[in-house]
Amino acid sequence: MLEIRNLHVSIEDKKILNGLTLTVHDGEVAAIMGPNGSGKSTLSYVIAGKPDYEVLDGEILLDGQNVLELEPHERAAAGLFLAFQYPLEIPGVATMSFLKAAMNSQRKIRGEEEMATADFMKAVRAAADGLGIPQDMLRRGLNVGFSGGEKKRMEILQMALLAPNFCILDETDSGLDIDALKIVSEGVNALRDPKRAFLVITHYQRLLNYIVPDSVHVMAHGQVVKSGGKELALELEATGYADYKTLAA
Amino acid sequence: MAAVQETVDQVKAIDVDQYKYGFSTELEVDKAPLGLNEDIVRLISAKKGEPEWMLEWRLDAYRRWLTMREPTWARVAYPKIDFNDIYYYAAPKMNAAPQTLDEVDPAILETYKKLGIPLREQEILAGVQTSKVAVDAVFDSVSVVTTFKAELAKSGVIFCSISEALKEHPELVRKYLGTVVPVTDNFYATLNAAVFTDGSFVYIPKGVRCPMELSTYFRINERNTGQFERTLIIAEEGSYVSYLEGCTAPQRDENQLHAAVVELITMDDAEIKYSTVQNWYPGDKDGKGGIYNFVTKRGDCRGKNSKISWTQVETGSAITWKYPSCILRGDGSRGEFYSIAVSNGMQQVDSGTKMIHLGKNTTSRIISKGISAGRSQNTYRGQVSAHRKATNMRNFTNCDSLLIGDQCGAHTVPYMECNNASAVFEHEATTSKISEDQLFYCQQRGLNPEEATALIVNGFVKDVLQQLPMEFAVEAQKLISISLEGSVG
Ligand SMILES: Nc1ncnc2c1ncn2[C@@H]1O[C@H](COP(=O)(O)OP(=O)(O)OP(=O)(O)O)[C@@H](O)[C@H]1O
Ligand SMILES: [Mg+2]
Numbered sequence: 001m002l003e004i005r006n007l008h009v010s011i012e013d014k015k016i017l018n019g020l021t022l023t024v025h026d027g028e029v030a031a032i033m034g035p036n037g038s039g040k041s042t043l044s045y046v047i048a049g050k051p052d053y054e055v056l057d058g059e060i061l062l063d064g065q066n067v068l069e070l071e072p073h074e075r076a077a078a079g080l081f082l083a084f085q086y087p088l089e090i091p092g093v094a095t096m097s098f099l100k101a102a103m104n105s106q107r108k109i110r111g112e113e114e115m116a117t118a119d120f121m122k123a124v125r126a127a128a129d130g131l132g133i134p135q136d137m138l139r140r141g142l143n144v145g146f147s148g149g150e151k152k153r154m155e156i157l158q159m160a161l162l163a164p165n166f167c168i169l170d171e172t173d174s175g176l177d178i179d180a181l182k183i184v185s186e187g188v189n190a191l192r193d194p195k196r197a198f199l200v201i202t203h204y205q206r207l208l209n210y211i212v213p214d215s216v217h218v219m220a221h222g223q224v225v226k227s228g229g230k231e232l233a234l235e236l237e238a239t240g241y242a243d244y245k246t247l248a249a
Numbered sequence: 250m251a252a253v254q255e256t257v258d259q260v261k262a263i264d265v266d267q268y269k270y271g272f273s274t275e276l277e278v279d280k281a282p283l284g285l286n287e288d289i290v291r292l293i294s295a296k297k298g299e300p301e302w303m304l305e306w307r308l309d310a311y312r313r314w315l316t317m318r319e320p321t322w323a324r325v326a327y328p329k330i331d332f333n334d335i336y337y338y339a340a341p342k343m344n345a346a347p348q349t350l351d352e353v354d355p356a357i358l359e360t361y362k363k364l365g366i367p368l369r370e371q372e373i374l375a376g377v378q379t380s381k382v383a384v385d386a387v388f389d390s391v392s393v394v395t396t397f398k399a400e401l402a403k404s405g406v407i408f409c410s411i412s413e414a415l416k417e418h419p420e421l422v423r424k425y426l427g428t429v430v431p432v433t434d435n436f437y438a439t440l441n442a443a444v445f446t447d448g449s450f451v452y453i454p455k456g457v458r459c460p461m462e463l464s465t466y467f468r469i470n471e472r473n474t475g476q477f478e479r480t481l482i483i484a485e486e487g488s489y490v491s492y493l494e495g496c497t498a499p500q501r502d503e504n505q506l507h508a509a510v511v512e513l514i515t516m517d518d519a520e521i522k523y524s525t526v527q528n529w530y531p532g533d534k535d536g537k538g539g540i541y542n543f544v545t546k547r548g549d550c551r552g553k554n555s556k557i558s559w560t561q562v563e564t565g566s567a568i569t570w571k572y573p574s575c576i577l578r579g580d581g582s583r584g585e586f587y588s589i590a591v592s593n594g595m596q597q598v599d600s601g602t603k604m605i606h607l608g609k610n611t612t613s614r615i616i617s618k619g620i621s622a623g624r625s626q627n628t629y630r631g632q633v634s635a636h637r638k639a640t641n642m643r644n645f646t647n648c649d650s651l652l653i654g655d656q657c658g659a660h661t662v663p664y665m666e667c668n669n670a671s672a673v674f675e676h677e678a679t680t681s682k683i684s685e686d687q688l689f690y691c692q693q694r695g696l697n698p699e700e701a702t703a704l705i706v707n708g709f710v711k712d713v714l715q716q717l718p719m720e721f722a723v724e725a726q727k728l729i730s731i732s733l734e735g736s737v738g
Binding site: 048049050051052071072073075076077081082084087088089090091092093098101102103105106109141158162 | 684691695707712
């Protein structure tokens with residue numbers, strides 16, 4: 001369970017989040033929508049621990065643990081995963097090697113044994129097949145020269161492998177073609193689990209037809225300004241954000 | 250990514266002092282008087298029992314050196330060197346020429362053991378090592394032992410110290426010495442010609458593929474002593490040899506000078522692959538101490554379709570001034586330069602290569618990866634020239650720089666000279682920084698900042714590491730990570 005209470009965050013003296021409060025329960029899929037610049041990516045970065053953001057007030061608890069005290073890699077090992085809106089490229093580091101390094105580092109932090117190479121390869125291949133990622137891509141430098149959609153799929157592949165208990169998807173649907181959107185959604189749905197929660201950031205109702213959310217939250221000006229069920233997304237699709245922009249201001 | 254894990258563990262195991270070769274060995278030494286004059290040159294020559302012509306050669310070099318000035322064009326800064334405040338000869342006291350390892354001072358053997366250099370042939374044969382490596386061990390001014398000489402001799406390969414070659418094969422040395430790097434080539438090469446003390450000599454006869462990897466391990470031990478190494482490798486028609494040199498020195502507050510000259514010669518269809526893992530003491534984090542590494546390395550592709558390939562991993566030295574080059578004289582010959590230069594702390598690196606295309610259809614390839622961290626300065630300086638007769642020559646150059654932190658500098662200085670209209674030059678250069686975003690991305694997946702940096706750096710140098718012989722590639726990878734320790738904030 002993730003609990004965010006009264007979160008105030010600024011970057012370079014610019015206030016981005018203004019007392020945001022949000023709870024996502026185990027097994028829940030929460031969708032966040034909201035206009036460009038409302039602070040959705042900022043929220044995901046702050047949860048994951050990106051440097052440079054200053055938390056002025058509030059708290060973030062993951063299963064009762066204060067994540068603000070943890071380094072980003074410790075948060076990852078504690079089960080927090082962020083699928084980036086813009087995944088980074090790591091030239092010269094084969095995707096397979098990267099995955100293995102990530103997997104074993106997390107295990108080490110948790111005091112677990114390294115995974116046997118054969119088992120690991122098998123797991124990667126299975127996950128890649130499920131997401132329609134060709135094997136030869138796993139030998140290429142991570143995300144180097146990957147298309148926008150391929151990068152997003154690779155994020156989901158990593159999520160599937162690392163099996164986190166709290167997943168944030170920041171606009172994973174943008175850049176995906178219609179077929180890829182289906183494949184990725186199926187990948188995410190396959191990971192839905194009573195012990196796992198998701199925070200899905202998106203601009204489009206379409207994604208939510210595939211990944212049906214339990215709750216929908218509208219963000220504006222760094223706050224959650226309205227929450228509701230999945231029908232709220234449909235409503236937004238029809239009306240836009242005009243009401244909310246003025247509401248918070 | 251087992252290697253990365255190993256690297257990281259190794260980095261963690263080392264706390265304050267990251268240079269693990271900084272110990273020194275207490276020995277009785279035979280030392281020349283301080284400073285440089287004709288008598289010192291005579292003394293060095295006499296110590297080595299050299300023929301008369303060699304002494305004349307040295308004296309001639311010395312007299313010319315007196316009229317020369319230190320080069321100032323490199324992007325490095327250091328206080329003026331007092332050449333009279335250096336010892337030019339220091340040798341552990343021992344039997345004139347040890348015939349077996351048992352005659353070598355145990356303290357020296359212990360030193361090489363600590364450095365992880367195998368000198369006992371039996372141990373190498375019995376050990377788990379998959380491939381055999383013959384070693385010439387140079388300690389300060391002398392070669393203390395060369396392994397596998399007898400076995401190499403069976404295939405006609407000569408591998409010994411240059412001092413020994415001057416005694417056993419004077420005609421070969423006389424024929425080739427100074428024919429690639431002329432006596433008056435530059436200030437440091439000329440100084441080396443006057444006072445060089447030891448180094449390796451390799452001769453591969455026609456049609457022979459050298460049956461094992463050859464290597465020379467240079468160790469500076471004595472305080473205040475310069476090391477003037479001279480290496481000469483000749484590959485006759487259709488032969489092949491792969492050679493590797495490694496270097497370390499104790500940790501001291503004063504700077505020490507290492508001015509080497511290396512000459513390579515390939516005849517028709519011959520190939521020399523020369524790899525360097527340079528790890529001289531780099532000085533402390535404030536720039537105190539460290540080796541001045543002023544080196545002239547040049548290969549002459551004298552024969553048709555011959556090939557010389559330089560691979561270097563440079564992590565040590567306070568100052569590096571070094572441009573392993575190829576003269577592509579034979580038609581169809583090929584020169585290669587693969588380099589990883591890592592600088593951290595206050596290190597200064599000015600390194601690169603020259604590819605001089607003289608013959609028709611000659612090709613060259615340059616891949617340079619510079620990594621700067623701390624407050625270091627790292628310059629790539631390269632020259633590619635196509636002479637009038639170098640019809641259809643081709644060069645490909647790629648130099649990439651990676652910056653870690655924002656107090657270091659990376660510079661690229663390429664020179665190109667074209668006197669033949671059919672010449673083709675390709676040049677690529679990039680400068681990048683390990684971005685906060687890349688680090689954060691890796692961290693989000695569970696890697697700590699050190700692991701993340703090691704991973705990104707390994708990716709950056711991969712193309713060059715692949716050029717090293719397998720067993721050294723792993724070593725080099727570790728070395729690079731250790732050199733960058735403490736560079737992540
Ligand atoms: N480093 C920074 N310095 C100053 N302002 C920043 C910085 N990073 C982000 N911002 C600002 O913070 C605000 C929120 O950005 P954020 O990326 O969180 O929005 P978003 O809701 O994810 O938008 P989008 O829907 O376009 O992805 C924006 O106005 C943005 O310009
Ligand atoms: Mg965003």
